Amino acid sequence: MDMQNTSRSQLEMARNANDIGGLNNLREAMASGNGEVLQEAAQQFEAIFVQMMLKSMRKAQDALADEDSPFNSEQVKFYRDMHDQQLAVDLSSNGGLGLADLIVKQLGQLDPNYRPASTIRADGNIETLNQARAESVTKAQDAVLESASKGTKSAYKAAMFENQESFVEALYPHAEKAAEMLGTDAKAIIAQAAVETGWGQFVIHDQEGNSTHNLFGIKANRQWQGEQAVVDTLEFSNGVPERRKAAFRQYDSLEAGLADYVNFIRSQPRYQQAVEKGADTSQYFSELQQAGYATDPQYTEKVMAVYRSDIVQGFQP
Structure with a gap:
């Protein structure tokens, strides 16, 4: 046989x-x-x-x-x-x-x-899969920001700073004051502003071309009595990026923008946990995200990556 x-x-x-x-x-x-x-x-x-x-x-x-x-x-x-x-x-x-x-x-x-x-x-491949997903989300975000920056009939997003170094240098004095009031690191606030505006390259400008000085994506709610600008923005629903229109607060200067950021964080009860964790940068942003400050599921990771970058950590005031 x-x-x-x-x-x-x-x-x-x-x-x-x-x-x-x-x-x-x-x-x-x-x-x-x-x-x-x-x-x-x-x-x-x-x-x-x-x-x-x-x-x-x-x-x-x-x-x-x-x-x-x-x-x-x-x-x-x-x-x-x-x-x-x-x-x-x-x-x-x-x-x-x-x-x-x-x-x-x-x-x-x-x-x-x-x-x-x-x-x-395949647990060994999970990191690769997550990285691919993160890259796809980033590409979608960049596409929305770039398309939004081309609008001229209404508010739009455009560069406010020449490069990353000038962004950090211009923002640091105001971030230092804000950080002292929030009990956190000035460079952490700069990192958050960098994520929100693409290192100052996608700052909201009104229809006349004036900068709103809004570096933290703070929207104009019913309590806001000042100027505002309506522009395309990126929101996440169940982890999927979606393009929407929203009204954002407008300030006369960077100093006014940072001062309102501090007031916005400290006046909202939902952000009190974040204020209490201000000394721990990672926990600070994690608490902000959990409280609903941002809809991006990777918000904390993105801010911390910028915070640890050589451009931010290497800056000497």
């Missing part, structure tokens, strides 16, 4: 649920490298699943059965369970629930429309 016929014979013996050597026969068939082994293993798994369902159903039936009935004896249950085991094997061998076919497609990687089993749960 050749190797293929031997493997087939071992698989046939493995199909008997009451054969003690069945699993060993299946193991030996796997070692032969026969292509039928994966299908057989999948059917065995399906048989176990079906058997578990039958066993659960029998337990429910036993709970309602008459204890004095001759059909409810331990001997009858013993042979009934053996019958259920073999029934499960026969069902899986003849198509069953279709679970075996799904397992073969996933593990065998024979169908290009099915994802390989190796990628279903």
